[in-house]
Amino acid sequence: xxxxxxxxxxxxxxxxxxxxNADAFVSIRGLEKSYGPDIHVLKGxxxxxxxxxxxVVIGPxxxxxxxxxxxxxxxEEIAAGDITLGGEGYxxxxxxxxxxxNLNKDVQKRVGMVFQHYTLFPHLTILGNLxxxxxxxxxxxxxxxxxxxxxxxxxxxxxxxxxxxxxQLSGGQKQxxxxxxALMLSPELMLFxxxxxALDPELVNEVESVMLQLAxxxxxxMIVTHDMWFAKNIAxxxxxxxxxxxxxxxxxxxxxxxxxxxxxxxxxxxxxxxxH
Amino acid sequence: xxYDIDFFYVLKGIDxxxxxxxVTVQLTATSVVFGVTGGFLVCLMVMSKSRLLRLPxxxxxxxxxxxxxxxxxxxxxYCVPMLFNVFLDPFVMxxxxxxxxxxxxxxxxxxxxxxxxxxxxxxxxxxxxLTPLQTNLYVILPQALRLAMPVLVTNAISIFQQxxxxxxxxxxxxxxxxxxxxxxxxxxxxxxxxxxxxYFAIALPVMLLSSRLEKRYKAAxx
Amino acid sequence: xxxxxxFLFLLEYWDxxxxxxxxxxxxxxxxxxxxxxxxxxxxxxxxxxxKLIFAASTVYVELFRGTPVLIQLFWIFFCxxxxxGTEISNFTSAVIALTLYMGAISSETFRASLLSIxxxxxxxxxxxxxxPLTKIMYVILPQAVLRAVPxxxxxxVSLFKESALVSxxxxxxxxxxxxxxxxxxxxxxxxxxxxxxxxxxxAFPLTRSVSMLERKLIHKIAI
Numbered sequence: 001x002x003x004x005x006x007x008x009x010x011x012x013x014x015x016x017x018x019x020x021n022a023d024a025f026v027s028i029r030g031l032e033k034s035y036g037p038d039i040h041v042l043k044g045x046x047x048x049x050x051x052x053x054x055x056v057v058i059g060p061x062x063x064x065x066x067x068x069x070x071x072x073x074x075x076e077e078i079a080a081g082d083i084t085l086g087g088e089g090y091x092x093x094x095x096x097x098x099x100x101x102n103l104n105k106d107v108q109k110r111v112g113m114v115f116q117h118y119t120l121f122p123h124l125t126i127l128g129n130l131x132x133x134x135x136x137x138x139x140x141x142x143x144x145x146x147x148x149x150x151x152x153x154x155x156x157x158x159x160x161x162x163x164x165x166x167x168q169l170s171g172g173q174k175q176x177x178x179x180x181x182a183l184m185l186s187p188e189l190m191l192f193x194x195x196x197x198a199l200d201p202e203l204v205n206e207v208e209s210v211m212l213q214l215a216x217x218x219x220x221x222m223i224v225t226h227d228m229w230f231a232k233n234i235a236x237x238x239x240x241x242x243x244x245x246x247x248x249x250x251x252x253x254x255x256x257x258x259x260x261x262x263x264x265x266x267x268x269x270x271x272x273x274x275x276h
Numbered sequence: 277x278x279y280d281i282d283f284f285y286v287l288k289g290i291d292x293x294x295x296x297x298x299v300t301v302q303l304t305a306t307s308v309v310f311g312v313t314g315g316f317l318v319c320l321m322v323m324s325k326s327r328l329l330r331l332p333x334x335x336x337x338x339x340x341x342x343x344x345x346x347x348x349x350x351x352x353x354y355c356v357p358m359l360f361n362v363f364l365d366p367f368v369m370x371x372x373x374x375x376x377x378x379x380x381x382x383x384x385x386x387x388x389x390x391x392x393x394x395x396x397x398x399x400x401x402x403x404x405x406l407t408p409l410q411t412n413l414y415v416i417l418p419q420a421l422r423l424a425m426p427v428l429v430t431n432a433i434s435i436f437q438q439x440x441x442x443x444x445x446x447x448x449x450x451x452x453x454x455x456x457x458x459x460x461x462x463x464x465x466x467x468x469x470x471x472x473x474x475y476f477a478i479a480l481p482v483m484l485l486s487s488r489l490e491k492r493y494k495a496a497x498x
Numbered sequence: 499x500x501x502x503x504x505f506l507f508l509l510e511y512w513d514x515x516x517x518x519x520x521x522x523x524x525x526x527x528x529x530x531x532x533x534x535x536x537x538x539x540x541x542x543x544x545x546x547x548x549k550l551i552f553a554a555s556t557v558y559v560e561l562f563r564g565t566p567v568l569i570q571l572f573w574i575f576f577c578x579x580x581x582x583g584t585e586i587s588n589f590t591s592a593v594i595a596l597t598l599y600m601g602a603i604s605s606e607t608f609r610a611s612l613l614s615i616x617x618x619x620x621x622x623x624x625x626x627x628x629x630p631l632t633k634i635m636y637v638i639l640p641q642a643v644l645r646a647v648p649x650x651x652x653x654x655v656s657l658f659k660e661s662a663l664v665s666x667x668x669x670x671x672x673x674x675x676x677x678x679x680x681x682x683x684x685x686x687x688x689x690x691x692x693x694x695x696x697x698x699x700x701a702f703p704l705t706r707s708v709s710m711l712e713r714k715l716i717h718k719i720a721i
Contacts, residue, residue: 070621073621075621075624075625108627112625120622122719123640123719132628132636132637133627136636137628137629138627167719182625182626185627339694339698342698342702342705343697343701344662344697346662346665347662347694347697350673350690351686354686358686359687433564437565437566438566439566440566444568444666451568464572464580465576465577468576468577471569472569472570475565475566476561476565479565480564483564
């Protein structure tokens with residue numbers, strides 16, 4: 001009798017897990033990505049993101065963190081696996097199509113990304129940078145786009161820079177503009193790829209404050225960063241990505257305080273020592 | 277098209293063309309020798325502290341870089357004998373014109389190369405206690421030559437193409453012989469195509485070699 | 499025979515020289531516009547993945563960079579009429595030849611500037627959901643053109659200098675007029691010097707403007 005109950009319990013918990021997956025905001029399964037025949041960066045990576053999650057991805061160089069984000073944005077062709085967002089199919093590998101993936105462009109429009117080296121358009125003004133995509137790709141009128149842009153610039157304290165060119169801004173200012181540019185398109189998910197790594201230390205804070213602001217507004221985020229203090233502050237979950245897979249996954253307290261895997265421990269020790 | 281393509285006539289005149297080619301190659305080679313050495317000397321003059329050396333050198337460079345090569349050739353051909361009361365062999369006048377042109381462009385190439393040497397190297401020389409002469413000889417010169425080499429080669433190829441202009445003052449180079457042959461045989465298409473291919477066959481390997489050297493240099497320095 | 503230099507007689511011929519200069523400038527201007535358009539198209543072909551397009555455009559560029567402009571001009575002037583079966587004026591053949599020349603050298607300039615634009619810019623366009631046409635017209639092209647301007651100015655000066663060759667096919671440009679008058683008056687020193695001087699006062703400011711432009715552009719847009 002008890003064995004039948006146990007069996008029922010087990011099947012119930014399995015269906016709970018699959019229900020959890022069905023509710024997951026982002027679901028990544030079996031992601032594989034190689035550069036050429038020898039360099040396998042992602043080796044069957046699985047990751048789920050719950051609604052409202054802010055995931056910080058930490059890990060060693062070459063472990064696949066940035067590649068993961070780039071795949072999430074649809075910037076890389078994946079060799080295998082699939083990604084869903086909000087229950088909809090987003091990206092899936094299609095080996096039959098000679099390496100071009102199935103990419104749902106409507107879903108892609110709901111994802112925004114900020115890069116390590118700002119990647120603003122140098123020949124446009126700040127206002128031009130912010131409004132280009134809205135006006136040209138979303139069919140929003142120039143006045144509406146400019147109004148929204150000025151609103152964002154004011155929120156970030158950069159409204160006096162609207163007519164300036166990127167070359168006239170500091171790194172921190174450029175990065176905040178890059179974030180505003182992504183926000184112009186009202187994304188449902190924001191990806192941040194080492195956005196403070198290229199900044200002078202005194203400029204890091206202004207960018208991280210903006211990201212914390214976004215966190216307060218419940219913006220779902222996936223963040224790759226080296227700044228462990230910031231990770232603890234902003235993340236709802238921290239994942240340790242190494243060797244092309246997620247090695248460990250937990251809340252900041254769990255992962256930083258009591259890492260379960262040895263690899264995680266080793267990495268954290270090195271990082272903490274290197275920082276001092 | 278009422279024209280039968282027939283390269284036979286070109287091949288009959290191949291001796292003429294080869295004579296012309298010899299003149300072209302001699303013109304180019306001589307001009308390159310003068311151009312590479314003269315260019316360096318003029319560059320030193322341009323970069324010197326003395327105004328007496330710098331200003332004439334700068335004027336010379338600008339004149340020869342901002343006027344057509346054709347007018348330089350024609351000017352030397354018609355004016356030098358009259359002005360200086362000398363009779364010069366046409367070949368010599370051709371070399372003179374092409375060399376002066378090449379010297380001007382090469383001087384600029386050397387100057388850009390010297391200025392491209394990172395200041396850090398000069399600082400290192402001071403830190404190592406080298407005299408100015410030693411610095412010039414062992415640090416600046418080798419690097420300047422290496423940096424300038426691609427441009428010097430490009431300029432040499434360019435002077436090779438420009439040498440065709442001496443045909444206009446009736447120097448019997450490849451271009452001149454080609455034009456002569458085309459009128460003799462009434463076969464401009466074959467003749468001019470063949471002559472163009474002759475120029476190309478010489479220029480192409482040099483251009484390829486130069487870009488390969490440039491790539492190796494870039495790889496070695498990144 | 500000593501030669502007495504007398505520059506005053508030049509004033510008699512100033513209108514002929516002006517006419518020649520205008521012809522030179524017209525040819526240069528026309529071939530500049532046509533050549534830039536051609537050069538840009540060819541540069542796109544040179545970065546295409548299609549092997550046939552790449553090969554054809556590469557052969558064109560290498561041929562026109564690897565042979566003397568004079569022979570290109572002679573070929574067009576003497577051979578093209580025979581191939582097409584019609585007569586071609588020296589003006590037309592000059593324009594065709596110089597356009598093809600300018601197309602070849604400017605295509606290299608455009609190609610270099612297109613290739614110098616970071617891949618990051620493409621990434622940003624994907625992240626912002628910009629379509630391919632928008633990306634080319636509003637992001638890539640403006641940057642490529644701005645980066646190419648200094649070198650294109652140098653290419654223009656080269657074109658202006660090569661335009662002197664059209665005198666060899668009998669076009670009454672500045673060079674032709676100058677040579678004519680100097681042989682008619684037997685005063686080559688004054689006349690040819692004057693002609694050289696006229697070429698110089700047009701080419702020299704153009705070359706100076708290159709460095710000035712580079713400084714201003716780089717200062718403002720950091721491209």
